[in-house]
Amino acid sequence: GRPTQMGRQTILAAATQIPLKEFSMRKLAEVLKVSSQSLYHYFPNKESIADAIAEELVQSVPVVSRDLGWRD
Secondary structure, eight states: OOOOOOOHHHHHHHHTTSOGGGOOHHHHHHHHTSOHHHHTTTOSSHHHHHHHHHHHHHHHSOOOOTTSOTTO
């Protein structure tokens, strides 16, 4: 078949499906059906993947305007 279309978003989406205790670059590569070395093109290590996931989570939290009253 055709190789998996891979990019940062694909990697991050797959990474969130792996339980933290089981997470490794090798496991992530297994899920994506690619070599673990190909992941290093996008992320230097597993900590950088965790950082990217955390950053996306923080960015997805809605920001409340300080101009609104407390009831709003």
